[in-house]
Amino acid sequence: MYLYGTISDVVELTPSVRLYEIKLYERISASPGQFLMLWVPRIGEIPLSIANLEDRGLWLIIAKKGRVTTFIHENFDRGTRVFLRGPLGRGFSVKKEFRKCLLVAGGYGLAPLYFLARQLKDCGITCDALLGFKSVREMFFVDEFKGVCTNVYVSTDDGSYGFKGLVTDLLDTSVTLEAYDAVYTSGKELMMLEVVNRCSRRGIRVEASLERLIKCGVGICGLCSLDPLGLRVCKDGPIFTGEVLLKLRDFGRYWRDEHGRKKSIEER
Numbered sequence: 001m002y003l004y005g006t007i008s009d010v011v012e013l014t015p016s017v018r019l020y021e022i023k024l025y026e027r028i029s030a031s032p033g034q035f036l037m038l039w040v041p042r043i044g045e046i047p048l049s050i051a052n053l054e055d056r057g058l059w060l061i062i063a064k065k066g067r068v069t070t071f072i073h074e075n076f077d078r079g080t081r082v083f084l085r086g087p088l089g090r091g092f093s094v095k096k097e098f099r100k101c102l103l104v105a106g107g108y109g110l111a112p113l114y115f116l117a118r119q120l121k122d123c124g125i126t127c128d129a130l131l132g133f134k135s136v137r138e139m140f141f142v143d144e145f146k147g148v149c150t151n152v153y154v155s156t157d158d159g160s161y162g163f164k165g166l167v168t169d170l171l172d173t174s175v176t177l178e179a180y181d182a183v184y185t186s187g188k189e190l191m192m193l194e195v196v197n198r199c200s201r202r203g204i205r206v207e208a209s210l211e212r213l214i215k216c217g218v219g220i221c222g223l224c225s226l227d228p229l230g231l232r233v234c235k236d237g238p239i240f241t242g243e244v245l246l247k248l249r250d251f252g253r254y255w256r257d258e259h260g261r262k263k264s265i266e267e268r
């Protein structure tokens with residue numbers, strides 16, 4: 001069963017990242033962290049996080065990477081009809097007793113955390129955000145996060161905006177991890193590994209959004225399975241707790257290519 005929608009606006013966020021605002025033909029409900037499969041006929045189907053969902057308005061943030069995402073950037077515009085499957089997977093877990101949370105994101109990893117930040121605000125939970133980019137040219141959504149978070153700290157690798165360094169360096173310079181009930185992270189896997197390690201050492205609840213190649217999206221094909229627990233990113237994730245992630249040999253080390261072969265995470 002596909003969901004149908006029409007693109008109502010396209011916003012160029014950076015030279016390689018665009019926000020696609022879509023009007024769905026029907027109302028759906030989803031939790032932050034869940035994803036949709038966007039099917040582009042004759043080109044391919046890819047997983048994308050829900051960056052926002054309000055009434056029938058859906059936001060997808062798409063970084064130009066390869067075959068499908070380049071086709072979308074070059075051909076999708078206002079009025080383009082889109083075909084989606086989902087929402088799929090498990091989202092972030094938010095507990096009523098949480099008072100203050102921290103979001104740590106890099107690049108298009110901002111997408112699921114923006115949706116989460118809005119939900120936390122709606123639940124009366126305050127949150128701070130650490131956002132990392134390669135440079136000011138690659139920076140986006142900082143004002144949107146400022147609209148829903150109490151404090152937003154930005155890092156750039158080259159120092160062209162905010163703190164010069166990695167987003168994980170901000171964990172030392174800008175915040176005290178112990179002040180948060182939970183930490184949520186999404187972005188490059190080695191960055192998330194660092195966040196998960198630091199939180200786990202201090203006994204702080206942490207959840208991360210994992211990326212693997214996803215084909216079926218419903219737990220059948222096994223392409224996104226994780227050793228040694230056999231968990232599937234599309235069905236058991238993409239959000240996993242730090243406790244589970246640290247039991248996975250694959251986390252921060254390996255992913256599977258389109259043939260199921262294991263490759264080092266550095267090769268992605």
Ligand SMILES: Cc1cc2nc3c(=O)[nH]c(=O)nc-3n(C[C@H](O)[C@H](O)[C@H](O)COP(=O)(O)OP(=O)(O)OC[C@H]3O[C@@H](n4cnc5c(N)ncnc54)[C@H](O)[C@@H]3O)c2cc1C
Binds near residue numbers: 064108211213214
């Ligand atoms: C749960 C989930 C949520 C995602 N959310 C978003 C999002 O909100 N916005 C966004 O821009 N992208 C997101 N992605 C990544 C996106 O699905 C891939 O960038 C996309 O599938 C690449 O397709 P392509 O045909 O353009 O690239 P391809 O031609 O297939 O590949 C180009 C390069 O990208 C790498 N790649 C392909 N698929 C993935 C993947 N799933 N994860 C990491 N690297 C990949 C390949 O190894 C290759 O190096 C998400 C992925 C997952 C699993």
